[in-house]
Amino acid sequence: MAEEIRLMKGNEAIGEAAVRAGCRAYFGYPITPQNELTAYMAKHMLAKGRTFIQAESEVAAINMVYGAASTGARAMTSSSSPGVSLKQEGISYLCGADLPAVIVNVARSGPGLGGISPSQGDYFQATRGGGHGDYYTIVLAPKGVQDAADLTYEAFSISEKWRVPVLILADGLIGQMMEGVVLPEPIDPATLPRKPWAVGHAVEMGRPYNHVTSMNLVPDELEAANHARYARYERIKKDINRYEEIDVEDADVVFVAYGTSARVSHGALQMARAKGMKVGLFRPISLWPFPYARLHELAEKGKRFLCVEMSMGQMIEDVRLAVNGKAPVYFYGRCGGNIPSQEEVFAEVARLMGK
Amino acid sequence: MTEKTFIAGFGGQGVISLGQLWVYSAMKEGLKVTFFPFYGAEKRGGIARASVIVSNDEITSPLVTSADSVVVMNQDSVEIGEKVCKEGGTIFVNSSLVKKDPARPDANIVHVPCNDIALKLGDVRIANMVMMGALSKVTGAVKLDNLETVLKSFFPASKHSLIALNIAAVEEGKKAV
Structure with missing residues (x-):
């Protein structure tokens, strides 16, 4: 049966889509124009007995995402431009550790503190890695509320498939405007398969303990890891090519x-x-x-x-x-x-x- | 059919609610809708604006920059409203508060004494619903003919006691034009 159309703000639709995608943990810090998203997650994640933390800063939030993601949980954070700049170190670490995560940027104008109105000035940051080191994140750009919900929902599975964070690059208009949206089927996080690479559950799953880290002090090994990641990027380029x-x-x-x-x-x-x-x-x-x-x-x-x-x-x-x-x-x-x-x-x- | 409406008024006049309820009703009538609010960083006061579009087709730009219809709820909003109205468009003026008409001889100016009608009904806060009735009657874009059901799903249960008053306001607005 087709589900009813709901009138929602883009920020709320992104939040609901994430909840339905089985997001197990959300970490955020308030910033306009994405506040409704954090507020939505506070209400609905807690109501479902999942993890919501309003972190003490954006830096803390992205590192909490790292922690949650390394256990194999579907984890997410969201912010707007200046806040996403603060998260770049953590995003680089996520990429270095090959961890999936969903990061939403409801972009506002810049540079600097800039303004609270919509902007697309974060394209370079989003598509060229944004933090230090050789890496990319997958970047998806919605054009409206339905699209924002659909892409956010899908972002979790894409991210897990490739073990690469997915960045949803929206803007203040998409976050603030209301449109009709039909929401995707809810997924219970408890039904999602355990990740063989994640920390925890080693005894239960009968495998050695995993160590999730982005650090490697042996140049040849780090080079090999980067090459392996770039080989994966080539496969992603063949798989994801949307317009x-x-x-x-x-x-x-x-x-x-x-x-x-x-x-x-x-x-x-x-x-x-x-x-x-x-x-x-x-x-x-x-x-x-x-x-x-x-x-x-x-x-x-x-x-x-x-x-x-x-x-x-x-x-x-x-x-x-x-x-x-x-x-x-x-x-x-x-x-x-x-x-x-x-x-x-x-x-x-x-x-x-x-x- | 595509109706692009630009709504402006003083913060607190219910501009945002009017826009939201307009598109919500349109959506329930099977139309595609977009609502984009625009307000400053002020906690209260200032000019609140909303771009609302209802259409049978996919909606392209969500920004109303050449409005088929414009709603002006107070005198300060006249200047913004008269700029955004398309050639030959319709400007709805809350004539209880707007004493100087928009300087747009090409436009169809519709006067609705929203505050007066709302006060007669017993609550000035429903002036925006009076205007919505007028907007519906003149544009025909959103019929608002199933308002009770729509309001029941729009308002939380704690506000359901106000539905009858809101419907009365919409009806009076329709009658006023």
Whole structure:
């Protein structure tokens, strides 16, 4: 039976999706514009007898995630930009220890303390590791409340499959806005299989004690571990390659935009199509791995690209890597917490097309 | 059908509740909806704003930047409201508090004395529900014809005693336009 549609804030839908995904432990520290998510988890995780801790800081929260994840529990933290910066050391440790975890960034404007309004200025941090050392996290970017719930739910199993943290990169608009959402089936964490690599349960499971650490002082061994991890990254790149396309086939100019910017660009696309202008939209859903191959294919078909971002231009670097000089790549962005209007994005594409 | 509405008023006038209830009712009527609130860091006061969209189709940009309809609940919000209204759009004015009309000769201005009607019903806090009735009647985008059921699932049980008053306010709002 199809479940009823609920009207929820993005932050709450992310929280409920995590609860339903069998999240066993949540650790957070308040920051606008993701506070409803922490509040939601406080109420619902405790009600289900699971672990919720409001940590003393973001640094503490991510290290609690490390601890919970190393026992094999589905663990999660969430924050917004400045708070996610604070978590980077812990994320690097998680990656070094090959631990799964889900990290949600409901991004706000920066740099520094910045503002509390939506932004996409954390793309570099999200897709290039963000902390120290050689590593990546898998990054998924929702475009609305339903998508935020679906991707968060799936993030737990993706993360476990690859033993790589998954970062959900949303923004303050997606966190704060309300839309209808149909929630996924609940999973009881007690029914999830035990992890052979986790600490604890060694006697019960009849295996040697595991030691979960990111530290290795033997250069050759650490190098081998990094090589093994990068070999896994290559497999992830083949497995995860997500995007959405709208009216791309006959388009002369294709918007490339993710998250909120993709919604705005879709509005601009409809305005352009109503005037007979051949405009399309390519929306990366996985930001790491980035869908390079498909964009390259579109570049070879002679499309031009207009990147629309709520930043000074970050994703555009991946678009340029994908296109590799085969097609012109243009940029339109707003930042500081401003969200572009579909009218101004339309005006930009019209200018490009000489209309 | 897509109806993009921009709502603005003084913090405490129920702008956010109005927007939420509007989209909640629309969702129950089978429409796709988006609600995005916008307010400052103030604990109370300041101008509260909401972008609400209801549609038969997938909703693209959640930001209302060219509104089919605009709701202005107080005088201070007129300036924002008149800027965001599309050419030939409709501006709903809470005429109990707004004494100077929006400077938009192209727009259809609808006057609703929300506070006066609400006071007559016995509670000024339901002025927003009066406005929602007017918005429903004029735009036709959300019918609000099953309001009792909708309000029962929207409000917690402790607030159910207020449902009759809210329905009366919506009905009076419909009658006022």
